[in-house]
Every structure is written in C-alpha cells, then in structure tokens.
Amino acid sequence: MNSPVLAAHALTKTYGSTRALAGVDLAISRGESVAIMGASGSGKTTLLHVLAGIITPDTGSVTFQPAAGGAMELTGMSESARSRLRRERLGFVFQQGLLIPELTAVENVALASMINGVKRADAVQHAASWLGALGLAGMEDRRIGELSGGQAQRVAIARAQATGAELVFADEPTGALDSQTSREVMDALLWSTTGQGRTLVVVTHDPEVAARCSRTIAVRDGLVVPTAVDA
Structure with a gap:
C-alpha cells in the first residue's frame, strides 16, 4: 500500500x-478529494492551516510525502522552509480568491511561477494555457474586478x-457563490486536481460540495468524529 501524501498525528492547537x-x-x-466539514468554531480551518504548514501546531506532526523525493515533516521545518514548500509544491484557493486586483488574470496566474524563477x-504562456483549460480563454487581460465571482475563482x-x-x-472556495456557479x-477544481492525479483538501460548510469529494471528514470541538457514512 502506498504511503499517504499527507499524514497528521496527535495535532493540538490552542488559542x-x-x-x-x-x-x-x-x-x-x-x-483523493477530501472535504473537511464542521460547525463554525469546530477547528476545521485551523486543521487546514496546520496541514498546509501555514501555522504550526502546539504538539503533533504533519508529514508530506511528495511523489518524488523523501518525506517532509512540516512541523520540524523553519518558517522559511515551510514558505518555500507552500510556494513550490502546494496550491491554495480561498473563499475570496486573494488575487491581486491591479494585475490581469494571466499576470495573477503567472506570478506564482515567476516567484519560483x-x-x-x-510563465505567461503556461498561465494562459491553464486559463484556457478552465474556460477563461479570451479573458487573460481582464483585471480581477472585470470578472464575475466564478471567473475570479x-x-x-x-x-x-x-x-x-x-x-x-481550498478554504470555502464556493462560499461566496450562488449554487450554479458553485457547481x-x-x-x-476537481478537474484540475484529482482529474490530473493530484490531491485536494477542501474546507466547506456546503453538503453539496462535500458530496462531490471522495471522502468527508467531520470535525467537532477540535476532533475528527465519525460521519454518518462511517457510523
């Protein structure tokens, strides 16, 4: 059996x-495509941020196993090393997109590659090909404010x-969208990740979004609890 791409053990975090x-x-x-669900304050976004190396847990470990190379223990890395890992090997989609409004669509996408050298x-050519694949051909030179919410996402x-x-x-990637645009x-999102053999972890409050994923993880009071399917 292959080792998991991401493994967490005994994670704790207190504010x-x-x-x-x-x-x-x-x-x-x-x-896999994994949905993390839970009520507001359940710990689901904190869990996502710890898994992604954005914040460190108080105790416990997170191990990332890339397709090539040795395993990486995120909680033992320096902040600069975690930042490099996020920049080079991990991808992020947030509810508000966090795009740069002064840049065009293609510049926003190309910037990620340009930062990596x-x-x-x-970078622009590669970015344009991704935008085209995601149905945004012809919109490369539009600024973010000229796009709909779904297009910006x-x-x-x-x-x-x-x-x-x-x-x-992905942290609530459809949270600000209507139902059709959400779909x-x-x-x-699924086509560009699991459809390409990659892995997706998404925090959502929407059961329809979770149902699209291959597995759902429920979080309550900072713990993973059995879902109805597991019970």
Whole structure:
C-alpha cells in the first residue's frame, strides 16, 4: 500500500482558552478529494492551516510525502522552509480568491511561477494555457474586478495549479457563490486536481460540495468524529 501524501498525528492547537485542535490523527491518500466539514468554531480551518504548514501546531506532526523525493515533516521545518514548500509544491484557493486586483488574470496566474524563477514569457504562456483549460480563454487581460465571482475563482484555481502543485488546499472556495456557479467552480477544481492525479483538501460548510469529494471528514470541538457514512 502506498504511503499517504499527507499524514497528521496527535495535532493540538490552542488559542488562549480555546482548544482549536484536541489531538487530530489523519491520513490523506494521493489522488483523493477530501472535504473537511464542521460547525463554525469546530477547528476545521485551523486543521487546514496546520496541514498546509501555514501555522504550526502546539504538539503533533504533519508529514508530506511528495511523489518524488523523501518525506517532509512540516512541523520540524523553519518558517522559511515551510514558505518555500507552500510556494513550490502546494496550491491554495480561498473563499475570496486573494488575487491581486491591479494585475490581469494571466499576470495573477503567472506570478506564482515567476516567484519560483520561471521566465516571464514562459510563465505567461503556461498561465494562459491553464486559463484556457478552465474556460477563461479570451479573458487573460481582464483585471480581477472585470470578472464575475466564478471567473475570479477559476483564476485562483489556475494560479494554484500553475506551479504543478501535487496537493491543493481550498478554504470555502464556493462560499461566496450562488449554487450554479458553485457547481461550475467545483467542476473546475476537481478537474484540475484529482482529474490530473493530484490531491485536494477542501474546507466547506456546503453538503453539496462535500458530496462531490471522495471522502468527508467531520470535525467537532477540535476532533475528527465519525460521519454518518462511517457510523
């Protein structure tokens, strides 16, 4: 059996008197799409941020196993090493996209590759191909404010894939969208990740989004709890 692409053991995280994570164990297989669900304050976003190396847990470990090379223990890395890992090997899609409004769609996507040392012309060409694949051909030179919410999220998805990220984290990627646009964005997100043999971890409050994923993880009071399917 292949080792998981991501494995967490005994994760805890406390903010003041609030225990956001209370001892989480989790393994995610390569090529899975995993939805993390839970009520507001359950710890699901904290879990996503710890798994992605954005924040460090108080205790416990997170191990990332890339397709090539040795395993990486995120919680033992320096902040600069985790930042490099996120920049080069991981992709991110957030509810508001976090795109740069002063840049065009293609520039937003190309920037991710350029930061990693790719020449501008090559980065722009690669970015344009991703935008075209996600249904945004002809919109490359539009600024973010000239796009609909769903189009902007597809730009964010293209940006997450521009560096060839093996593992993509999405935090409420459809939270600000209507139901039809939400389905279209999930189509794009799944096609660009698991459809290409990559792995997706998505935090969502929407059961329809979770149902599109291959597995759902429920979080309550900082712990992973059995779902109805597991029970």
